[in-house]
Amino acid sequence: MVRKTIDKEKCTACMRCEDICANSHVITKGEDGYPAFTNELACIACGHCYAICPERAITFTFNPGMDPAEVTASGAPIQYPNGFPDADTISSFLFSSRSDRLYADKPVEKEKIEKVIEAMMRAPSAGNEQNKHYYVFADPAKIAEIERLQKAYYKTVLNKLNSPLAKRSTALMISINTKSTGVPFRTRYKNSLALVSNGSLLDNSNVSYLKGAQVLLVITHDRKKGMHQSFYQGDIRIAGTYGILMAKALGLASCWMGLLEIALDKDRKIGEAMHIASHECVGGALVLGYSDTDWVSYPPRGPAVPVWQ
Structure with missing residues (x-):
């Protein structure tokens, strides 16, 4: 639980913290006229009270023994040295983001890795628990x-597809998923079955799962800690997005490693080799490096189809 304190020497009792509180009964005016945290259990640690206090009189402490100055530094006043980017600039930045699959043989500076992790730490999390x-x-x-x-894990998976029934099922799945090609179903199925049967899909010897990247980041949450377990996977996805965008701002390329995430979930030997404790649940994996590709256009995307109601 986050410990919160109010420095009454700094506080002017403006009560903005009470007005902004997501759960209005967490902060109330005390008998002395100053705000007080009167219902800690209802607090979701969103930090709104901290962020709105003009006197910076509220302190959050996330870990026992943490120096309050560390939290104060991490919650520094909002500043935009060059002005906040306009919508067109942000759109260009977002639209040009892509998953890179070719990386240069060039080490990534530790300072840049730390900035990516700091960005992920800044992502919102349920109850502000930051269980990552x-x-x-x-x-x-x-x-x-x-x-x-x-690769060894996926080789065992591919070997299970070697039976006649598995091959027919795989060919059927490919045929269904390639409907948009306009090729008749029977032709798609025949071609898919031939592709599956010749063994090329079962050979992963030349597959590079981690794309030759220089850095691998794996994000986990602790199954034994925290009150918002059902939210943590989503928290990690959001944090990963923050990391990807910061990496791009630092001139780095990145790619989300969904196949590694699945392998870590299914094969405990991989987690043991990475010294990831058994009570840690892997929520995401991300590779970083310097791109070895000169991109000339935005990645193609289909149009958004919102459902207005």
């Missing part, structure tokens, strides 16, 4: 070992 842990792998030999284990 970041595992950083920047040793090429270690990343190669993780890729070897991941």
Whole structure:
């Protein structure tokens, strides 16, 4: 639980904290006229009271023994040195973001990795619990070992598709998913079955799952801690998005590693090799590096189809 205190020497009793509180009965005016946290259990630690206090009289402490100055520094006043970017600038930044799959053989500076992690830490989380842990792998030999284990896991998965029934089922799935090509179903199924049967889809020996990236970030949450377990996977996805955008701002390329996330969930040996505790639930994996590709256009996307009601 986040511990909150109010410095009455700084507080002017303006009660803006009470007005902004998401749960109006958490902060109330005390008998001395100053605000007080009167219902801690109802507090979701959103930090609105902290962020709106003009005197910076409210302190949040997330961990026992943490220096309040650390929290004050992390909650520094909002500043836009060059003015807030306009919508066109933000759109250009977002629309040009893409998943990179070719990386240059160039190490990523530790300072940039730390900035990416700091951005992910800034992402909103349920109850402001920040129940996220970041595992950083920047040793090429270690990343190669993780890729070897991941490849071995998927080889066992692919081998299970080697039976006649599995091949027909896979061909049927491919045929259904390629409906938009306009090719008749029978032709799609025949071609898909031939592709599956020749064994090329079952050979992952030349597949690079981690794309030769220089850095691998794995984000987890602790199954044993926190009151908002059902929200943590979503929290990690949001944090990962923050990290991807910060990486782009730092001149780095990135790619979300969904296949590694699945492999870590299914094969405990991979998690053990990465020294991820069994009570840690993997919510996402992200690779970083310098792009080895000169992009010339935005990635294609279909139109948004909102349902107005």
